[in-house]
Amino acid sequence: MATVTFDKATRIYPGTDRAAVDKLDIEIADGEFLVLVGPSGCGKSTSLRMLAGLEDVDDGAIRIGDRDVTHLPPKDRDIAMVFQNYALYPHMTVADNMGFALKIAGVNKTEIRTRVEEAAKILDLTEYLGRKPKALSGGQRQRVAMGRAIVREPQVFLMDEPLSNLDAKLRVQTRTQIAGLQRRLGTTTVYVTHDQVEAMTMGDRVAVLKDGLLQQVDSPRNMYDRPANLFVAGFIGSPAMNLVEVPITDGGVKFGNSIVPVNREAIAAAAEKGDRTVTVGVRPEHFDIANGEAKALAKDEPAGVAVTVNVVEELGADGYVYGTAEIGGEQKDIVVRVGGRQVPMKGEVLHVVPRAGETHVFSTSSGERLSD
């Protein structure tokens, strides 16, 4: 058990100017499950490989517990890794695969067998111990890869998109299994994924990366409720948050026909920088359908924004309306969640009002969050 610290860790691939991972600064607590998430090429896998010792660290440091492991070879770091394609040894049986590290470490045979069998029991692999990887299904291979990590009882687990080769249903199932297993073992875990649903459901904390830069580290709840900038706001959540650029007005921000309250100082700060607009973010489920009831800014018009329905996705419990609205003289795409029993027809016009206290305001130029 140990903490993991990225201390301004930087990786610049030879022959490139831009850092693949730029001054990454994260403190991971003992026993924590941290998920690194971001679009492809954001440096999340590189960060993990730097921690594993498979990638050089050009600047800064990485510590596991109190030990500086920045330049230690992988075998001295006391970590275990689960690879995306599992990287099982094809010529060894499941038992040999799981016990390989112990065998290399010179652990005696009876103990290896005990530990392998123990891990196999946890992962429901007991009957497959004598098989070669090629005789296993994708899900079983994935579990063997997990088993290989567990058997070693390392200080830190590293997982590099371990679920992306599984089919959708198995992925959901394995997701909870891995999260449950991690809670049970209490081993510090760093998990890389490009799937924000995985990130939100599995992690104690989530770190969002973009272009090698850390955008935000927070609990899934806070990440969803208070995204630190435009990128995180658009990346976390599915369907994505509606982000609309609107002009700054007195007392707040005008969104369609209603006012979104924003901290005065923040608006002032944005205006000072020369911004004439800010970007308002509203999640699809935070639109209320107003049928002339809400207080309108101009008396003769209905409240909120008029959204013309283009497509309706019915998911059973609820539905998502994909429509367009004219905001500030421009056509904008807007997604609204509606109840599963009150789904509008295509071509209808909905008047929607963002729910008070559930709006996000970001600076248009810097992308920083302005509202609290």
Add this chain to the structure above:
Amino acid sequence: MRHRKYPFIVGFLIVPVALYALLVIWPYLQTFGYSLTDWSGESTVMHFVGLRNYTALFSDAVFRQALLHNVLLLVFLPVITILLALFFAFMLNVGGRAGTGGVQGVRGAAVYKVVFFFPQVLSIAILAVLFEAVYRSDGGGLLNGVLLKLGLEDPQHPIEWLNDPGLVLWSILAILVWSGVGFYLVLFSAAMQSIPREIYEAALLDGAGRVQTFFRVTLPLLWDSVQTAWVYLAIAAMDAFALVSTLTPGVAYGGGPDYHGEVMATYLMRNFLYFGKSGYACAMGVVILFLTLILSAIALRVTRRERIEF
């Protein structure tokens, strides 16, 4: 449809099969036929002598010695070549990793790969000329020159690499290894590159050092290529005709000194063309053919393992 299918297939196969039968199968059969006669090669007159040529072979001391030499080559050539090629391929592809930075070859691997392949592009004739210079028995030879400079040998009695009964076979073996390693290095490199990088990385994380990675991960995964290499090299070891005939001393087709460099192929040719004992030579040819066939079958059978899938 059945009765129409076969004429169609035969139509395509008839020409190549006929050519193969005429140019490959028939000469084999002819050789076997001649091996039962006392044919002298030049004349068309020959008499059937039964298996007398074969019985004579077994009591022929020179042939037995040549056979022994081929067996020695057979033991050492594949082992040394494959081990060297495997070692180099491993170092060039995954062996270099001091500290962190994942799995990669030693520094300058790309250059070494090209340099090691050079011997493969040389024809045997050039090889012979080259090694005549290397093995020259005076100070002008590469080996003797160096040894003299280092003061490791007596200038009055330099080592006669190709004229020393105890050294000639090993000198030939060295050339065969030198010229073969590059090719098998490339073969094994290609095979190694088809192994997913993550497997090496997993081994690295599991704490395996270079040696352990090589024996427990790389070698088992390369087994198919090693097996193929073994068969090729075994066949090459049964031959060695060109180098022995051009480099070693002897009346016709080398083989000296005093048959210490003799291999079956050179003895065959000497009997066939020089001694005029063509029937006897054909019997030798038949024996060599069967030995090679048996060897290949054994090599493939003994080394057979379960196929590996990634």
